[in-house]
Amino acid sequence: MTLPKTYRIKSFGCQMNVYDGERMAELLSARGMTAADGEDADLVVLNTCHIREKAADKAYSDVGRLTRDDGSKPLVALAGCVAQAEGAEAQKRSKLIDMVVGPQAYHRLPEMVAEAAAGRKSVDTDMPAISKFDALPRRKRSGPSAFLSVQEGCDKFCTYCVVPYTRGAEISRPFADIAAEAEQLVAGGAREITLLGQNVNAWESDGRDLAGLIRHLASFGELERIRYTTSHPVNMGDALIQAHADVPKLMPYLHLPVQSGSDPILKAMNRSHTTLSYLETIAKVRQARPDIAISGDFIVGFPGESDEDFAATLRIVDEVRYAAAFSFKYSPRPGTPAASMEGQIPQGIMDERLARLQARLAEHSTAFNAGCVGRTVPVLIDRVGRKPGQMIGKSPWLQSVFLSTDAGIGDMVDARLTHALPNSLGGELVSMAEAA
Numbered sequence: 269m270t271l272p273k274t275y276r277i278k279s280f281g282c283q284m285n286v287y288d289g290e291r292m293a294e295l296l297s298a299r300g301m302t303a304a305d306g307e308d309a310d311l312v313v314l315n316t317c318h319i320r321e322k323a324a325d326k327a328y329s330d331v332g333r334l335t336r337d338d339g340s341k342p343l344v345a346l347a348g349c350v351a352q353a354e355g356a357e358a359q360k361r362s363k364l365i366d367m368v369v370g371p372q373a374y375h376r377l378p379e380m381v382a383e384a385a386a387g388r389k390s391v392d393t394d395m396p397a398i399s400k401f402d403a404l405p406r407r408k409r410s411g412p413s414a415f416l417s418v419q420e421g422c423d424k425f426c427t428y429c430v431v432p433y434t435r436g437a438e439i440s441r442p443f444a445d446i447a448a449e450a451e452q453l454v455a456g457g458a459r460e461i462t463l464l465g466q467n468v469n470a471w472e473s474d475g476r477d478l479a480g481l482i483r484h485l486a487s488f489g490e491l492e493r494i495r496y497t498t499s500h501p502v503n504m505g506d507a508l509i510q511a512h513a514d515v516p517k518l519m520p521y522l523h524l525p526v527q528s529g530s531d532p533i534l535k536a537m538n539r540s541h542t543t544l545s546y547l548e549t550i551a552k553v554r555q556a557r558p559d560i561a562i563s564g565d566f567i568v569g570f571p572g573e574s575d576e577d578f579a580a581t582l583r584i585v586d587e588v589r590y591a592a593a594f595s596f597k598y599s600p601r602p603g604t605p606a607a608s609m610e611g612q613i614p615q616g617i618m619d620e621r622l623a624r625l626q627a628r629l630a631e632h633s634t635a636f637n638a639g640c641v642g643r644t645v646p647v648l649i650d651r652v653g654r655k656p657g658q659m660i661g662k663s664p665w666l667q668s669v670f671l672s673t674d675a676g677i678g679d680m681v682d683a684r685l686t687h688a689l690p691n692s693l694g695g696e697l698v699s700m701a702e703a704a
């Protein structure tokens with residue numbers, strides 16, 4: 269087979285995977301391949317997530333569906349966290365997979381593609397000391413809102429989580445590299461940058477912490493908004509909290525997963541924070557930035573979770589009044605300590621708890637959105653809506669705002685928020701803050 273001319277990358281899971289997917293696309297484009305959205309690409313990369321139930325099974329069934337009606341198939345790369353977890357096993361389970369490439373090795377994808385085109389299968393799940401970032405091409409074009417990975421991996425070893433195994437040890441990218449990539453993104457059109465890391469607020473380099481990095485980026489004239497995710501409660505230091513008070517470009521939004529509102533469960537999860545320390549952090553953050561939107565992650569049905577433990581989770585939800593949240597049923601991940609703990613919770617109970625938790629979370633997010641009605645806020649337009657003349661953008665609190673406007677993608681407009689929907693807001697244009 270000759271080298272593929274077209275490729276399609278499908279990313280699942282977290283924003284880190286979205287970022288990796290973009291970088292893989294840039295790598296392949298730099299080798300002369302072009303992106304093909306249709307089903308018929310010569311090369312398909314499945315950039316998988318391993319965080320929850322049946323992730324691997326789902327990946328294999330996705331691979332199975334790549335065979336075409338005439339019996340031929342594209343070159344297939346299994347990438348992401350399932351690739352890391354399965355390694356060489358993947359090609360034993362599915363003959364259709366030509367390449368298995370982990371999240372720390374994808375800079376080698378073009379060479380692996382050339383091998384695969386010559387009929388040779390390959391596996392690369394190394395976590396090389398030399399950073400993949402050094403081997404990736406410069407960023408050229410960017411949408412108005414760009415992701416920038418600054419930190420990878422995790423040393424915290426929460427007992428339910430696969431990330432320390434799939435993404436490896438916690439490492440911070442060097443400050444100079446991040447600053448250079450941020451400049452490229454801004455030159456390429458980004459007006460908002462979201463700094464990404466599994467423990468982004470643990471980032472440090474050359475004596476700087478995340479607050480220092482944010483302050484540096486805030487000095488870029490054309491960059492208007494800075495965000496970061498995901499933070500760990502124990503790394504939420506005073507300097508970062510202070511940045512929320514005095515860096516106007518740092519958006520009033522903090523994703524700070526708590527997972528559970530019960531101290532015994534937090535201990536069993538090895539979370540290294542308590543409900544009290546978490547609530548104290550939230551109070552400090554709110555003091556620094558009273559209008560901040562807090563979002564969180566929750567797991568229901570962790571092994572040993574009693575009705576009382578679950579009730580404590582509902583209480584912390586009421587106390588924090590989350591503006592947004594992600595909630596999941598506990599899923600035993602092979603190889604993690606919690607998977608072999610006693611007291612695994614039956615599915616029926618997990619279903620019931622998840623429904624109750626999500627109903628409570630929805631009450632708070634609806635109330636948060638309703639509380640914004642009447643405000644005039646800057647909206648960064650990032651998508652075209654479905655109705656004629658409709659555009660969609662983001663408020664400072666990361667809400668989607670629907671607007672009728674002839675402003676284009678990348679414009680920042682002032683909008684009065686007129687009505688709250690369950691997961692978004694409607695607004696009307698006040699004035700065009702800036703032209704495209």
Ligand code: 5AD
Nearest residue numbers: 428429525565566596597598599601
């Ligand atoms: N089961 C259920 N949810 C999980 N998460 C991580 N691991 C698991 C698991 N084994 C959730 C956590 C984390 C989010 C990214 O996914 O809430 O914050």
Ligand code: SF4
Nearest residue numbers: 281282317318319349
């Ligand atoms: Fe999924 Fe975690 Fe991997 Fe992201 S890092 S893709 S959430 S397993």
